[in-house]
Amino acid sequence: MNLSRRDLLKASGLGAAALALGGAGVTSASASENPAASTQLLPKPSGKRVVIIGGGWGGLTAARYIKKEAPEAEVVVLEKRDTFISCPISNEWLAGEVPMDFLTRDYFTAAKDFGYKMVQTTVTDINRETRTVKTTTGSIGYDYLLLSPGIAYDYSKWFGNDTQAAERCRQECPPALMSGSEHVALKKMLEDFEGGNFIISIPDGAYRCPPAPYERAAMMAHYMQKNGIKGKIIILDPKAKPAPKGPGFMAAYKELYPDIVEYRANSLVKTVDLDKKEVVVTITQEDGRTEEERIPYAAANLMPVNKASEIIAMAGVSQGKAGWGMMSSPTFQTKADERVFVIGDAVGGYPYPKSGSIANGQGHIAASHIAAMIQGRPVLKDVTLPQNICYSMLNKEEAISIGVTYSLMDDKDLNGNDIKVIKPKMTENNTRSTALGKTTHSWYKGMMSDIFGS
Numbered sequence: 289m290n291l292s293r294r295d296l297l298k299a300s301g302l303g304a305a306a307l308a309l310g311g312a313g314v315t316s317a318s319a320s321e322n323p324a325a326s327t328q329l330l331p332k333p334s335g336k337r338v339v340i341i342g343g344g345w346g347g348l349t350a351a352r353y354i355k356k357e358a359p360e361a362e363v364v365v366l367e368k369r370d371t372f373i374s375c376p377i378s379n380e381w382l383a384g385e386v387p388m389d390f391l392t393r394d395y396f397t398a399a400k401d402f403g404y405k406m407v408q409t410t411v412t413d414i415n416r417e418t419r420t421v422k423t424t425t426g427s428i429g430y431d432y433l434l435l436s437p438g439i440a441y442d443y444s445k446w447f448g449n450d451t452q453a454a455e456r457c458r459q460e461c462p463p464a465l466m467s468g469s470e471h472v473a474l475k476k477m478l479e480d481f482e483g484g485n486f487i488i489s490i491p492d493g494a495y496r497c498p499p500a501p502y503e504r505a506a507m508m509a510h511y512m513q514k515n516g517i518k519g520k521i522i523i524l525d526p527k528a529k530p531a532p533k534g535p536g537f538m539a540a541y542k543e544l545y546p547d548i549v550e551y552r553a554n555s556l557v558k559t560v561d562l563d564k565k566e567v568v569v570t571i572t573q574e575d576g577r578t579e580e581e582r583i584p585y586a587a588a589n590l591m592p593v594n595k596a597s598e599i600i601a602m603a604g605v606s607q608g609k610a611g612w613g614m615m616s617s618p619t620f621q622t623k624a625d626e627r628v629f630v631i632g633d634a635v636g637g638y639p640y641p642k643s644g645s646i647a648n649g650q651g652h653i654a655a656s657h658i659a660a661m662i663q664g665r666p667v668l669k670d671v672t673l674p675q676n677i678c679y680s681m682l683n684k685e686e687a688i689s690i691g692v693t694y695s696l697m698d699d700k701d702l703n704g705n706d707i708k709v710i711k712p713k714m715t716e717n718n719t720r721s722t723a724l725g726k727t728t729h730s731w732y733k734g735m736m737s738d739i740f741g742s
């Protein structure tokens with residue numbers, strides 16, 4: 289057990305009440321209780337047990353399909369939240385175009401309908417030698433472990449080791465890349481906004497849902513236009529142009545919101561002066577020279593560098609400073625341990641974007657691999673790789689989309705050995721249309737149906 293990590297979880301208030309739900313009945317413990325390490329979350333099953341950490345897009349997909357393919361196994365999802373709230377479609381909700389109900393699901397119904405168990409608790413440690421996961425409310429053993437814990441924020445580039453400044457920034461300028469209070473606070477900021485600069489800063493490096501901040505800028509501008517709010521949305525982008533590439537977002541900003549959205553390329557946030565309400569930006573010129581500018585804000589949605597959830601490091605299957613999970617196969621089995629899988633946004637080393645579509649596809653693939661291992665069947669070698677499609681709403685009705693298909697191709701490694709690599713191929717539909725707007729909702733409903741059954 290790593291004490292500092294446990295202390296961190298305690299300090300951040302994550303040691304919440306526990307509620308074990310599903311076939312095993314209900315157990316609960318209050319937040320103030322410190323359960324002995326020997327407390328077992330659930331009785332030992334007669335067969336194999338799969339523990340899934342993270343009840344989001346990836347984890348819940350895997351839970352349903354492992355149980356479907358290997359019904360004899362016990363499948364247990366450990367999730368710290370009480371309610372599922374979707375990030376996809378949240379930008380439409382931010383602009384008041386869909387109700388919160390559209391984004392939320394309870395965890396109980398799907399667990400009951402599909403036969404897996406949901407335990408509301410926070411994971412604090414993983415021991416691969418004893419195959420045990422520790423949580424704030426007890427321990428649980430596993431035969432197979434699947435990690436889909438998503439991302440975490442890294443504010444160190446802006447505030448060094450000053451965790452208080454980082455937390456202040458998260459609360460005053462919520463990044464809203466994770467659902468919950470950050471999204472609700474951002475919506476209130478938009479509703480209270482009376483003019484001036486509303487800054488949206490895009491993270492440096494790999495981050496959750498590449499088109500999401502650009503979609504957010506459009507939907508916030510739509511809200512301002514609709515409500516006659518005079519003010520500017522300034523997008524600070526460390527890149528030279530929006531990802532996905534192509535004219536889609538830039539054309540929409542120009543045609544729909546010429547007086548509202550201002551896009552600034554090659555603009556990297558260096559730090560934030562929270563007292564003066566100024567973002568300090570390093571701007572890189574075309575000739576490589578840099579200059580610094582302080583941009584005042586009335587409100588801000590500042591997204592820091594993304595890294596993997598600390599769960600990946602806890603399991604000892606991470607790599608690099610950002611700590612993304614490292615896999616040995618396209619079925620998301622980790623390099624370090626054949627019993628441990630990583631899916632979703634926490635995956636590293638593959639050319640996959642961090643998207644709900646991909647997390648769902650990876651959940652299906654890992655589920656098949658784990659079910660085959662449980663039943664002693666040969667594991668499928670030639671898997672169908674996950675495919676990505678992301679729709680971005682630009683106003684109440686219109687959207688653009690970007691899709692990526694992936695294939696396994698022959699290649700050589702640095703020593704000239706034959707290897708298989710995953711190659712992406714991008715397709716874009718940058719012409720905004722109401723047809724794509726409608727497809728956005730059908731896609732979302734299809735995903736919710738695959739994960740929750742409705």
Ligand SMILES: Cc1cc2nc3c(=O)[nH]c(=O)nc-3n(C[C@H](O)[C@H](O)[C@H](O)COP(=O)(O)OP(=O)(O)OC[C@H]3O[C@@H](n4cnc5c(N)ncnc54)[C@H](O)[C@@H]3O)c2cc1C
Binds near residue numbers: 369411634
């Ligand atoms: C604004 C926005 C718009 C988006 N739009 C789209 C879109 O249109 N299309 C698309 O495909 N994707 C979209 N995404 C991306 C999508 O939301 C993510 O890629 C997806 O949620 C990743 O799934 P995941 O399972 O990896 O992580 P998550 O869905 O975040 O699930 C991780 C879960 O792990 C839990 N957890 C973490 N740590 C612990 C712990 N210690 N103990 C217990 N539980 C823990 C968390 O509470 C969380 O519920 C969008 C994202 C944002 C922010």
